[in-house]
Amino acid sequence: MTAERKGPVIFSPIGANDGLKRALELKRPDVLEMVRDSNLKGRGGAGFPTGVKWNLAATSVSDKKFVVCNADEGEPGTFKDRIILKEYPRLMFEGMIIGAYAIGAEKGFLYLRGEYKSFEPELNNILNKMRNEGTLGKNVCGKKGFNFDIELRHGVGAYICGEETALIESMEGNRGESRNRPPFPVNTGYEGHPTIVNNVETFAAITHIIAKGTNWFKAFGTENSAGSKLLSISGDCENPGVYEVEFGITIKEILDMVNAQQAIAVQVGGASGSCVAKKDFDRRICYEDLSTGGSFIVFGPGRNMLDVAQNFLEFFEDESCGQCTPCREGIPVLLECLEEIKNGTCSESYFYDIRSLCETMRIASKCGLGQSVPNAFLSILDNFKSDYALVPDAAAEELYR
Ligand code: SF4
Incomplete structure (x- = not known):
C-alpha cells in the first residue's frame, strides 16, 4: 500500500537527519520551546499538546527516562501509521531521537501492534544502519554525551x-x-521512570518541524489545529487509502476527494469516534470540531446503521x-x-435510562x-432516528415533561 495523496507536512521532501542535526545544534530547552511553539498535538487521537508532554518529562527528576513510540495502530479503520512504518521509518526514528535529546533519555522503544510483527526485520535493518552511521548509540551524530538507542x-x-x-x-x-x-507516564512511566509516549505520526511531524521551523508548520491547518493529518479512508468509496490533508478540511471535501458523493454517513475516529450524517458534512476535521486519530469510514446508501452500531x-x-x-x-x-431497538420493543423510558448509563460510562x-x-x-441512534421507533410509555411522558 502507498499513500494515495501526499500532503504538505509528513510527505513533504526532507533529507536524512535534517531534523535531527538541526535539533542537535540547539540547546535542549530550545528544542522543547520549538515543539511547544509549533502547537503540535498528539496525532493518536487524544490531541494532547506534545510540547506540554515533553516539557513535563524533561523537568521530571530521575536517573532514567524513556521515549516510546506507540505503533499499536488498532483503532478499527486505521492503517495510516503503517505507511510511515513501511515507507518513511526514518522520519519516525529521527523524531524519537529528537524527543530523547529534548527530555534527556537514553533508551527508546518502538511498540508495534502484533499484526505488524512482519515489519520487524526491515525496521531492525534500518536501526542497525543508523547505529553503523552513528545516528544511534554513543555520542549520537557526534554530539558528545548524548547516547541513545531504540x-x-x-x-x-x-x-x-x-x-x-x-x-x-x-x-x-x-x-x-x-x-x-x-x-x-511523564512522571511515572516505563519501570517507574519519566516516559513520553507519542504516536508514529507525531514523531514524524516533529522531524519536519525541527528541520523546517514552527512558522512553516503553523502555516498549515487552522489556528488551533496546526499542520496536517493522515487519514485512513475506507468503506463505501471509490478511492480508499491513506491521505494527508490539512486540518480544517470538511467531510464533504474529503468525500469528493475519494469519490464517495453518495455517502449517507461517515464514522470519524473509528469505533471510539462519532458518526456524522449527511446533514453535517460541512463539519471539519480539526481538534476544535471533529478530532480523529485517522480513521475515516464511509457508509453508502443501503447500509443498515443499526448493524454498524452493533458491530x-x-x-x-x-x-x-x-x-x-x-x-x-x-x-x-x-x-x-x-437488540430491543431493532426488534421494535425498546420503550422510550428505557432508552432514557440507557442515555443515563452512557453518561455514567463516559464519566x-x-x-x-x-x-x-x-x-x-x-x-x-441520534442521527438515524427514522431507522427505528421507540415504544411510547407513560413513564417516558413523565421523564420528558
Ligand atoms: S474495563 Fe475499564 S479499564 Fe478496562 S478497557 Fe474498559 S474502561 Fe478501560
Whole structure:
C-alpha cells in the first residue's frame, strides 16, 4: 500500500537527519520551546499538546527516562501509521531521537501492534544502519554525551494496549491493562521512570518541524489545529487509502476527494469516534470540531446503521479488559438495548435510562475505551432516528415533561 495523496507536512521532501542535526545544534530547552511553539498535538487521537508532554518529562527528576513510540495502530479503520512504518521509518526514528535529546533519555522503544510483527526485520535493518552511521548509540551524530538507542517491542493484538498506560504495562511484561492516573507516564512511566509516549505520526511531524521551523508548520491547518493529518479512508468509496490533508478540511471535501458523493454517513475516529450524517458534512476535521486519530469510514446508501452500531459494540465487548464496572457491565446492556431497538420493543423510558448509563460510562470508566463506547452508539441512534421507533410509555411522558 502507498499513500494515495501526499500532503504538505509528513510527505513533504526532507533529507536524512535534517531534523535531527538541526535539533542537535540547539540547546535542549530550545528544542522543547520549538515543539511547544509549533502547537503540535498528539496525532493518536487524544490531541494532547506534545510540547506540554515533553516539557513535563524533561523537568521530571530521575536517573532514567524513556521515549516510546506507540505503533499499536488498532483503532478499527486505521492503517495510516503503517505507511510511515513501511515507507518513511526514518522520519519516525529521527523524531524519537529528537524527543530523547529534548527530555534527556537514553533508551527508546518502538511498540508495534502484533499484526505488524512482519515489519520487524526491515525496521531492525534500518536501526542497525543508523547505529553503523552513528545516528544511534554513543555520542549520537557526534554530539558528545548524548547516547541513545531504540529497541523494538510488539503487542499481541489487544486494542487496549494502544492506551499509553496499558502499553507500558504490556512493555513491562504484564497484562495490558490501563493504570490509574495520576501518576502520569511523564512522571511515572516505563519501570517507574519519566516516559513520553507519542504516536508514529507525531514523531514524524516533529522531524519536519525541527528541520523546517514552527512558522512553516503553523502555516498549515487552522489556528488551533496546526499542520496536517493522515487519514485512513475506507468503506463505501471509490478511492480508499491513506491521505494527508490539512486540518480544517470538511467531510464533504474529503468525500469528493475519494469519490464517495453518495455517502449517507461517515464514522470519524473509528469505533471510539462519532458518526456524522449527511446533514453535517460541512463539519471539519480539526481538534476544535471533529478530532480523529485517522480513521475515516464511509457508509453508502443501503447500509443498515443499526448493524454498524452493533458491530462497534461487539468490538468493544471483545476488547474491554474488564477491570472496571461501567465498561465491563455497561457494554452488554447497550447491546441488549440495541437488540430491543431493532426488534421494535425498546420503550422510550428505557432508552432514557440507557442515555443515563452512557453518561455514567463516559464519566466513570477508567480509560478511554469505556469512556468512548457511547460515542458511536448514541451518534448513530441520534442521527438515524427514522431507522427505528421507540415504544411510547407513560413513564417516558413523565421523564420528558
Ligand atoms: S474502561 Fe474498559 S478497557 Fe478501560 S479499564 Fe475499564 S474495563 Fe478496562
